[in-house]
Amino acid sequence: MDEATAGGLRIAVLVKHVPDAQFDRHIGGDDLTTVRAESILSELDEYALEAALQLVEAHGGPAAGHRVTAITMGPAAAVAAVKKSLQIGADDGVHLTDEALNGSDASATSKALAALLRHLGAFDLVLTGMASTDGETSLVPAQLAERLDLPQVTFAASLELTAAGSGWTLGARRDNDTYAETIEATLPALVSVTDQINEPRYPNFKGIMAAKKKQIQVLSLADIGLQQDEVGLAGSWTRVEAAAPRPPRSQGVVITDEGDAGVRLVDFLAGQKLL
Amino acid sequence: MTTVLVFLDHAGASLAKSERELLSLGASLGEVTVALAGDADQAYLDGVGSYGVQEVHRPEAAVSEVLVAGKAAFLDATARSTGAGIVLLGNSYEAKEIAARVGVRIEAGVITDVVALAADLTATKSDFAGSYTVDCRVTTDVAILTVKPNSFEAVEAGLPSPPREVRVPVNVPATVARVTGRVDKPVSGRPALTEARVIVAGGRGVNGDFGPLEDLADALGGAVGASRAATDAGWIEHSAQIGQTGKTVSPQLYISVGISGAIQQKAGMQTSKVIVAINKDADSPVFEIADFGIVGDLFAVLPQATEEIRKRGL
Numbered sequence: 001m002d003e004a005t006a007g008g009l010r011i012a013v014l015v016k017h018v019p020d021a022q023f024d025r026h027i028g029g030d031d032l033t034t035v036r037a038e039s040i041l042s043e044l045d046e047y048a049l050e051a052a053l054q055l056v057e058a059h060g061g062p063a064a065g066h067r068v069t070a071i072t073m074g075p076a077a078a079v080a081a082v083k084k085s086l087q088i089g090a091d092d093g094v095h096l097t098d099e100a101l102n103g104s105d106a107s108a109t110s111k112a113l114a115a116l117l118r119h120l121g122a123f124d125l126v127l128t129g130m131a132s133t134d135g136e137t138s139l140v141p142a143q144l145a146e147r148l149d150l151p152q153v154t155f156a157a158s159l160e161l162t163a164a165g166s167g168w169t170l171g172a173r174r175d176n177d178t179y180a181e182t183i184e185a186t187l188p189a190l191v192s193v194t195d196q197i198n199e200p201r202y203p204n205f206k207g208i209m210a211a212k213k214k215q216i217q218v219l220s221l222a223d224i225g226l227q228q229d230e231v232g233l234a235g236s237w238t239r240v241e242a243a244a245p246r247p248p249r250s251q252g253v254v255i256t257d258e259g260d261a262g263v264r265l266v267d268f269l270a271g272q273k274l275l
Numbered sequence: 276m277t278t279v280l281v282f283l284d285h286a287g288a289s290l291a292k293s294e295r296e297l298l299s300l301g302a303s304l305g306e307v308t309v310a311l312a313g314d315a316d317q318a319y320l321d322g323v324g325s326y327g328v329q330e331v332h333r334p335e336a337a338v339s340e341v342l343v344a345g346k347a348a349f350l351d352a353t354a355r356s357t358g359a360g361i362v363l364l365g366n367s368y369e370a371k372e373i374a375a376r377v378g379v380r381i382e383a384g385v386i387t388d389v390v391a392l393a394a395d396l397t398a399t400k401s402d403f404a405g406s407y408t409v410d411c412r413v414t415t416d417v418a419i420l421t422v423k424p425n426s427f428e429a430v431e432a433g434l435p436s437p438p439r440e441v442r443v444p445v446n447v448p449a450t451v452a453r454v455t456g457r458v459d460k461p462v463s464g465r466p467a468l469t470e471a472r473v474i475v476a477g478g479r480g481v482n483g484d485f486g487p488l489e490d491l492a493d494a495l496g497g498a499v500g501a502s503r504a505a506t507d508a509g510w511i512e513h514s515a516q517i518g519q520t521g522k523t524v525s526p527q528l529y530i531s532v533g534i535s536g537a538i539q540q541k542a543g544m545q546t547s548k549v550i551v552a553i554n555k556d557a558d559s560p561v562f563e564i565a566d567f568g569i570v571g572d573l574f575a576v577l578p579q580a581t582e583e584i585r586k587r588g589l
């Protein structure tokens with residue numbers, strides 16, 4: 001069966017709205033949760049979106065019936081991550097938002113996202129970033145694969161799809177410390193991608209204009225059939241007890257090389273008992 | 276006494292430092308049982324036994340040909356059959372993912388990147404790229420913790436002794452990704468980045484020639500790391516990358532060479548004990564976090580330092 005008859009791909013890209021790392025980031029409030037001012041689309045999720053767009057382009061483009069949906073979970077402002085994704089090229093968006101989600105750890109986040117994906121119906125591919133730049137745990141993608149019973153292809157440094165029979169197979173490369181692996185799976189599957197996989201594009205004027213007409217579906221916990229206490233702080237299996245900013249490193253001595261800096265470096269190391 | 280299940284993977288000829296740290300930490304928390312995913316020879320198993328481990332559990336089915344899900348199913352089965360209260364893993368991407376899936380399977384909280392642990396299991400980790408210190412706790416009966424190397428003392432082990440082997444039946448899920456090929460990367464003979472006491476890291480300023488950095492690293496018994504600019508250029512293996520999307524390291528000494536100090540680079544190294552920076556641009560942000568900075572040409576400074584170390588017979 002050729003690609004046209006294999007049917008359009010439905011791709012979900014999970015995008016998170018995170019505090020911009022270019023500014024000081026803080027933990028605050030009674031619940032010690034992330035302060036979400038000055039937030040942006042997590043730059044590591046841009047690689048997942050770019051991967052989705054490239055897969056569509058490699059297999060006949062939007063005309064072939066493929067669809068890329070950008071999905072976020074977070075407070076009202078988090079919709080900005082979806083809007084940016086629509087400007088970059090996603091076809092439509094979904095925003096799961098509910099007061100009760102506040103303070104969700106990885107397990108509660110993956111529970112909510114899994115329920116959301118089930119509610120939205122059949123996706124061929126769920127794409128995520130390698131880590132959120134605020135949580136930085138990389139737990140969510142593996143937990144989603146577990147909860148949705150999907151093949152897990154995480155930390156993909158390359159990704160391709162091939163039409164096979166009435167479905168698709170997926171090939172990926174994954175780099176570990178001491179070896180590299182090639183991975184195969186059949187769709188539907190969950191894939192997280194690293195920043196090695198591509199060079200994300202920027203939104204252009206045409207994309208920004210087109211995004212205004214794209215649909216964003218806003219859903220609450222009740223819409224996806226979850227109770228309030230299944231997520232958020234109440235539904236989390238870990239709890240933050242204390243958080244303190246680390247004192248900034250104070251600048252030490254800076255010397256300019258006058259031909260003896262190598263020796264002075266060794267003097268410094270000897271003084272610090274580092275030799 | 277609490278049963279502490281320590282997950283070990285990729286057994287080498289002998290126990291790695293990070294594995295000894297895990298076993299020592301485990302022994303300080305309760306009675307340690309090991310879940311070993313792969314094959315190991317007798318010397319390795321005897322080494323495990325020298326930490327007082329009586330039982331090593333191994334999967335009946337091959338779990339490594341399936342990405343993550345197989346090992347997670349194995350660790351899940353072992354956690355249940357041993358009644359473990361604490362599950363300890365290393366901190367590699369794969370270990371975190373195994374922890375993630377087991378957490379869902381046995382409904383246990385997971386804390387990653389643990390650098391300290393109190394008697395009541397309050398775990399300490401860094402957040403926001405090392406700019407916050409956070410204490411957190413698992414609220415479920417079982418705690419799953421992935422532990423950063425170099426954070427706990429590897430206590431001297433006892434006499435080697437063979438632990439009992441227990442075979443664990445594993446139901447590998449049907450919906451999995453398969454590993455169809457595995458290519459080993461060349462080994463350098465230098466310490467692993469996450470375990471090294473000293474790291475010499477190079478960036479775009481190295482301009483393709485890591486030779487002077489390798490010489491200094493060898494004189495100091497250290498490892499060689501890199502910025503993304505250097506790994507992207509193909510001058511060095513991607514696994515050498517330090518930073519947000521590379522490794523997070525906290526050695527005693529980090530020597531940053533020809534690296535400007537972008538936020539994503541700092542994310543991986545700013546918890547190092549002592550930071551030395553060598554850069555020819557006095558305005559480089561890396562100097563803001565350096566204990567000792569040298570404004571100069573790396574190709575002049577490094578060889579002189581290496582020679583001086585050798586001259587002093589250190």
Ligand SMILES: Cc1cc2nc3c(=O)[nH]c(=O)nc-3n(C[C@H](O)[C@H](O)[C@H](O)COP(=O)(O)OP(=O)(O)OC[C@H]3O[C@@H](n4cnc5c(N)ncnc54)[C@H](O)[C@@H]3O)c2cc1C
Nearest residue numbers: 478479480502503504518519520521533534535540555573
């Ligand atoms: C999503 C994302 C993730 C990223 N993840 C990482 C990461 O994990 N790790 C990482 O490092 N970066 C990461 N980056 C890239 C990061 O933003 C910087 O681009 C990168 O760190 C720059 O590398 P550099 O300092 O080697 O190069 P440059 O910024 O080009 O700096 C080179 C420096 O070398 C100095 N120099 C040149 N010649 C000499 C000489 N002869 N002697 C002494 N000094 C010399 C120059 O003065 C300059 O300061 C990431 C970026 C993004 C967008």
Ligand SMILES: Nc1ncnc2c1ncn2[C@@H]1O[C@H](COP(=O)(O)O)[C@@H](O)[C@H]1O
Nearest residue numbers: 014073128129131132135137138139140
């Ligand atoms: N609140 C969220 N909304 C959408 N996607 C998320 C959210 N949290 C995590 N993800 C996805 O999961 C990936 C890994 O996140 P983490 O496990 O938090 O490091 C991110 O790169 C996102 O793709």
